[in-house]
Amino acid sequence: MSEKVLCVTNLSKQYGDMTAVDAISFEVHAREIVGLLGPNGAGKTTTINMILSILEPSSGSIHVEGMDIAKQRSAALACTNFAAVYAPLPGNLTVYQNLKVFSLLYGVQDQGHGLEVLIDRFDLKPFRNIKCGLLSSGEQTRVGLAKAMLNQPHLLLLDEPTASLDPAVARDIRLKIREFVTQTSAGVLWTSHNMYEVEAICDRVLFLSHGKILLEGDPKILPREYGKKTLEELFITVAREPLSLENT
């Protein structure tokens, strides 16, 4: 197995009496796309927020490229990036301005040619000098993905990256992300509610339910192991009857 880019150990988050994430442990390896699946409120976004260090864990540890995020936050985040539909880039800056500002924040060396290549790769040339707030949600998603790849991250966190894209663009984006992983040896943690997409792109999936990892495995094999025809059927079972799987 290739080197670990993300190592999460006994990670928990509690809000008073409510446990959002309950002692989960998992790893993401280089060149691996891991799907973090689960119903709404399962703890996926909470987990991603803790990896991004904008939410402090109640206990446990997170290591990115061997660096403890609690102790080496800046260095760990310099080789991490993310895209999420709920975190659009500032709408009052143009596509180029946003990418320029974030390239500085992430310490990108090649800010001239590198930015233009990204703008081209995500078909953003016609929108280069347009304010992000004026773009459609799909176009904004593409800008967010371009920002997420600015620093050639070793760890890429994608929270429903294709949620607002039409099927053709979504497929194109999936191919671009797969290509990025192959070329850069990055590891990706990917959340999605689109099981077709997860089956197509993820090498491994983790099913979260009530803050715990319930199942883990290859998305193409996992449904059969639990007597389900499809990943979607398995997802629905996780969402509605998690106990039936815990006892399996």
Place this chain on the structure above:
Amino acid sequence: MTTMNLKRIFAVMLRQFYLMRGSFSRVVPLFAWVAVDMVLWGFLTRYLNVSASSGINFVFILLGAVLFWDFFIRVMQGVTMAFFEDVWSRNFLNMFASPITIAEYIIGLVVSSIGMTLIGLTAMILIAALCFGLSLMVYGMMIFPFLLILFLFGIAIGIFGCAIVLRLGPASEWFIWPIPAFLSPFVGVLYPISTLPQSMQHVSHLLPPSHVFEGMRAIVTGGTVSWPLLAWSGCLAIAYILLASWCFTRTYQHAVRTGLMARYSVESLS
């Protein structure tokens, strides 16, 4: 110990520059309000010079003081405005999930403020000098420590204002705008501190601008500036910056611990 990254500080400043460059409505207020103040107080002082037979040049006392006070307000608002841009554009998630440190972010806000303040200061000096004959040379070399102390205190109050908004949520920005108005009676912008009741004077001595305005009046009326008091106010201003930065850092840590940072756009006071 993490070293400061100049690129990340520059990023915060560049963001502000992009916003200013592309927005008429952001640029105009930088000099519009101070210009109005200069014109209003300029005519008032001209009237006082004519009607009062005190022999005091009110242009140097009142218009100069208003210019200094507007400078302080510009510095403070320069910091808070740069911070509010992240609040208004819901950019905390992107900003604080990047490698930027809190110290770099605060310094970025301060550097942004310097740029914005210089525009306002230039406008004020030009109007005051060309229209009302106020030359800052009347204060001699003391102009530099005066402006430095007001600048440092403006930075401190600006950072403290950011901490309040980070803690209480976006709507609390309305607590920040009136802060200079609350402070102005205590710092004696328009009158000597001795005019105030004793209890208010105790507060005045803890506010660095008080000593600047006292010193300014002393120069204009032929008195001497108290260097120990000026040094005290400089030290106080630095102490307030450290205190405000500590407040902001603690508030940030609280927001990260409670989840407020991850859902900042939601109005919440946890």
